[in-house]
Amino acid sequence: MEGIDPNRVDEIIDRYRGERGILIQLLLDIQAEFNWIPREAIMRISERLHIPKSHIYRIATFYKTLSLNPVGRHLIQVCLGTACQVRGGPKIMDRIKESLGINEGETTPDMRFTLRRVNCLGCCAMGPVVVIDGIYHGKVTPSEVKGILECYK
Amino acid sequence: MARIRSKKDLLKLQESILAERRVDKPLITLCSGTACCATGSDAVAEAIKAELKKQNLDVVFRRTGCHGFCERGPILTIYPQGICYLNVKPEDIPEIINRTVKSNEIIDRLLYTDPNTGKRIAKESEIPFYKYQTRLVLGDNVRIDPRNIDDYIAIGGYQALAKALEDMTPEQVLEEVKKANLRGRGGGGFPAGRKWEATRNAPGEPKYVVVNCDEGDPGAYMDRSLMEGNPHRVLEGLIIGAYAIGAHHGFVYVRQEYPLAVKNLTIALDQAREYGFLGEDILGSGFQFDVCIHRGAGAFVSGESSALMTAIEGKVGEPRPKYIHTSESGIWEKPSDLNNVETWANVPLIIQRGADWFRSIGTEHSKGTKIFSLVGAVNNTGLVEVPMGTTLRDIIYKIGGGIRDGKKFKAVQTGGPSGGVIPAQYLDAPVDFDELTMLGSMMGSGGMIVMDEDTCIVDIARYFVDFLCDESCGKCVPCREGLKRMREILDRIVAGRGREGDIELLKEIAQVMKRASLCALGTTAANPTLSTIRYFHDEYEAHIKEMRCPALVCKDLISYYIQPDKCIACLLCLKNCPSGAIEGGKRKIHVIDQTKCIKCGICYEVCPPKARAVVKISGKPVPPPLPESEREITKRKK
Numbered sequence: 126m127e128g129i130d131p132n133r134v135d136e137i138i139d140r141y142r143g144e145r146g147i148l149i150q151l152l153l154d155i156q157a158e159f160n161w162i163p164r165e166a167i168m169r170i171s172e173r174l175h176i177p178k179s180h181i182y183r184i185a186t187f188y189k190t191l192s193l194n195p196v197g198r199h200l201i202q203v204c205l206g207t208a209c210q211v212r213g214g215p216k217i218m219d220r221i222k223e224s225l226g227i228n229e230g231e232t233t234p235d236m237r238f239t240l241r242r243v244n245c246l247g248c249c250a251m252g253p254v255v256v257i258d259g260i261y262h263g264k265v266t267p268s269e270v271k272g273i274l275e276c277y278k
Numbered sequence: 279m280a281r282i283r284s285k286k287d288l289l290k291l292q293e294s295i296l297a298e299r300r301v302d303k304p305l306i307t308l309c310s311g312t313a314c315c316a317t318g319s320d321a322v323a324e325a326i327k328a329e330l331k332k333q334n335l336d337v338v339f340r341r342t343g344c345h346g347f348c349e350r351g352p353i354l355t356i357y358p359q360g361i362c363y364l365n366v367k368p369e370d371i372p373e374i375i376n377r378t379v380k381s382n383e384i385i386d387r388l389l390y391t392d393p394n395t396g397k398r399i400a401k402e403s404e405i406p407f408y409k410y411q412t413r414l415v416l417g418d419n420v421r422i423d424p425r426n427i428d429d430y431i432a433i434g435g436y437q438a439l440a441k442a443l444e445d446m447t448p449e450q451v452l453e454e455v456k457k458a459n460l461r462g463r464g465g466g467g468f469p470a471g472r473k474w475e476a477t478r479n480a481p482g483e484p485k486y487v488v489v490n491c492d493e494g495d496p497g498a499y500m501d502r503s504l505m506e507g508n509p510h511r512v513l514e515g516l517i518i519g520a521y522a523i524g525a526h527h528g529f530v531y532v533r534q535e536y537p538l539a540v541k542n543l544t545i546a547l548d549q550a551r552e553y554g555f556l557g558e559d560i561l562g563s564g565f566q567f568d569v570c571i572h573r574g575a576g577a578f579v580s581g582e583s584s585a586l587m588t589a590i591e592g593k594v595g596e597p598r599p600k601y602i603h604t605s606e607s608g609i610w611e612k613p614s615d616l617n618n619v620e621t622w623a624n625v626p627l628i629i630q631r632g633a634d635w636f637r638s639i640g641t642e643h644s645k646g647t648k649i650f651s652l653v654g655a656v657n658n659t660g661l662v663e664v665p666m667g668t669t670l671r672d673i674i675y676k677i678g679g680g681i682r683d684g685k686k687f688k689a690v691q692t693g694g695p696s697g698g699v700i701p702a703q704y705l706d707a708p709v710d711f712d713e714l715t716m717l718g719s720m721m722g723s724g725g726m727i728v729m730d731e732d733t734c735i736v737d738i739a740r741y742f743v744d745f746l747c748d749e750s751c752g753k754c755v756p757c758r759e760g761l762k763r764m765r766e767i768l769d770r771i772v773a774g775r776g777r778e779g780d781i782e783l784l785k786e787i788a789q790v791m792k793r794a795s796l797c798a799l800g801t802t803a804a805n806p807t808l809s810t811i812r813y814f815h816d817e818y819e820a821h822i823k824e825m826r827c828p829a830l831v832c833k834d835l836i837s838y839y840i841q842p843d844k845c846i847a848c849l850l851c852l853k854n855c856p857s858g859a860i861e862g863g864k865r866k867i868h869v870i871d872q873t874k875c876i877k878c879g880i881c882y883e884v885c886p887p888k889a890r891a892v893v894k895i896s897g898k899p900v901p902p903p904l905p906e907s908e909r910e911i912t913k914r915k916k
Contacts (some may be wrong), residue, residue: 145591145592145610145849146590146591146592146593146809147587148592148593149464149572149591149592150572150573150592152575153534153573153575159753162684167356170385183594184575184592185591186578187577187594187595187681187751188574188575188577188595189576189577190534190535190575190576190577191575205496205864206496206497207496207497207653207654207691207694207725207738207742207773208496208518208654208659208727208728208740209731210496210738210741211654211655211727211729211738212654212655216878216879219878220856220878223856223878224856243535244494244496244578244745245495245496245497245498245499246310246312246346246535247312247313247493247498247499247503247536247651248313248316249313249348249352249497249499249501249651249653249654249659250313250348250349250653250659250660251313251316251317251348252653252659255609261316263316263317265340265879266883267879267883268854268880268883271856272842
């Protein structure tokens with residue numbers, strides 16, 4: 126695992142200087158910066174803000190957006206909101222899982238893809254929806270999955 | 279920009295904004311909500327800007343919030359004519375500008391076509407999807423750029439606040455909202471005025487007001503569209519509420535999954551501060567109030583009021599027992615009032631037009647309008663605002679345009695994971711808080727998911743239980759363990775391993791969860807299961823006793839089969855099958871090897887419509903494969 130730049134963590138901590146109840150906001154910023162919550166960042170927050178590590182881990186494991194594992198180069202989000210469920214979302218999820226050989230929440234060994242399930246992106250008109258790196262793929266059919274994945278190296 | 283110090287100042291500002299904006303000047307608006315952005319609104323906007331610059335035209339271009347007709351986005355409207363184009367692409371832009379903006383011609387192919395009459399409709403307001411709606415809350419989305427406070431002021435924004443601060447006492451504001459009987463739009467339908475009053479009267483300072491924009495119900499996105507498309511409206515309602523309650527600090531809790539809402543709200547807060555709608559001495563009244571944004575980090579249970587307040591404190595967003603109400607002890611144990619986005623957005627209307635006017639809309643116990651997100655197997659997916667009491671049939675058929683692909687309506691699910699399904703026999707039920715509860719569902723935040731005959735009702739129950747199982751915080755046993763056991767039972771039913779007595783067991787667990795869970799997540803968690811059992815008992819029985827999925831959905835209960843007499847040997851399924859389960863060749867009838875089939879459904883999808891050879895079979899054995907010698911296609915009768 127490559128080390129992370131402690132200055133960047135410090136910068137984020139400094140944004141919230143003197144404010145109350147900021148731990149979740151801070152971890153969200155760390156997540157946005159590094160795409161995951163590295164162990165070093167947790168240590169640094171604990172040290173500087175005198176928050177027990179156990180407490181930070183509790184928050185980081187409770188909330189879905191926060192990830193304690195590094196994310197692959199491309200993040201796939203498969204929407205399984207009710208509308209997408211009704212329009213065949215699970216079939217798309219199955220295809221992606223089978224194509225990549227990983228389960229929900231996992232990353233391919235080559236760090237190419239991380240697969241996540243999301244509970245509604247609010248683009249129900251396009252369902253079933255798959256978002257890869259922020260690009261929306263709407264009305265996806267199982268046979269299109271392979272072609273879509275090939276666009277991301 | 280100078281701070282506004284009185285109602286008079288505000289009216290003057292409105293006048294000067296309007297004077298600057300000549301109504302005869304052409305105006306192009308483009309829907310820029312999340313859904314339209316996903317379908318290319320950004321590229322269309324770039325094309326418009328480029329074309330206007332290239333031709334050096336004096337045309338106003340405005341990017342508005344969500345118009346709600348997400349099925350046909352991006353939506354572009356040209357004023358003063360009010361011509362509305364749907365599914366607009368960047369390459370359409372030069373033509374739109376040359377023909378419609380400059381020469382006043384209408385481009386037929388971009389208009390809405392009525393699927394029944396084939397008639398083309400040019401005006402947005404004439405399209406059936408909009409025509410049958412009453413858009414009191416959502417309507418302004420199409421008129422303003424959410425990032426420009428002047429747009430909001432131009433249409434009369436913040437005048438309700440000015441009226442409250444200048445002409446009314448906090449008590450009068452409170453009384454007006456109580457009299458209007460505004461019920462919470464986020465789920466339970468608790469009267470907002472009573473909540474305000476309890477917080478106002480609770481001992482302890484400071485008091486807090488909170489906007490709940492943690493719209494967690496899958497398939498519901500009306501709060502996001504309001505927050506993205508008209509943040510000042512929500513903010514105005516919040517400031518009025520804070521004034522009535524006596525709070526000087528507010529929070530807006532927004533889901534992290536809604537980045538555009540966070541962005542537009544941040545801009546709105548800055549602009550409101552500049553004009554003096556927030557901060558010290560608001561509009562010269564001496565009232566002081568400010569707001570900060572708290573981004574949620576993704577936890578469904580954190581949408582519950584006590585859990586949300588814990589999350590605002592930076593802790594794990596779990597609910598706590600509520601024998602002490604949050605109105606007495608909420609954020610940092612101070613009196614806190616929480617209402618959902620749509621509830622707050624209704625407040626300026628009530629103050630501006632009066633409680634009597636508000637009470638004239640809706641049913642006896644549910645006043646005003648409600649926004650629904652109409653999604654699923656319906657033709658016109660989008661946001662629908664109708665008076666309380668409108669029937670499901672009107673919403674789904676008149677506005678929603680009926681069921682997709684000519685399929686049959688099966689049920690509509692309302693209330694998200696806490697709600698239930700409503701079958702066809704109740705399509706004429708008027709939609710309001712009490713009626714939906716009576717039918718075994720609930721209003722919830724307004725998700726309305728339409729299901730057609732291809733939806734398996736047991737699978738839907740399993741879907742919601744699975745969702746809640748993931749989202750249960752695990753603090754109380756009935757919810758944590760009850761959901762797990764329910765999921766086990768439903769998992770085995772959809773897998774064809776259901777047992778005699780499973781349905782009764784589900785009901786029993788549901789009873790315990792309902793009575794013993796800590797928060798509303800647990801007490802309502804069984805609703806989807808109970809309501810599906812109530813209305814679709816026979817489908818459960820079919821799964822358990824006949825190992826048959828009537829909707830042909832449950833993977834373990836269906837098989838794919840190619841009908842030999844229909845196969846045209848086109849090789850499509852064979853080429854696309856990811857598991858190599860199809861045998862066949864040129865002029866050879868294709869056969870699925872059932873032992874290799876992973877039931878991905880691709881063969882079913884790619885089989886050409888003229889053949890329709892692939893079918894799904896459930897509840898009976900798959901016919902044996904044709905012997906090798908009979909697979910040759912020699913001559914086929916036409």
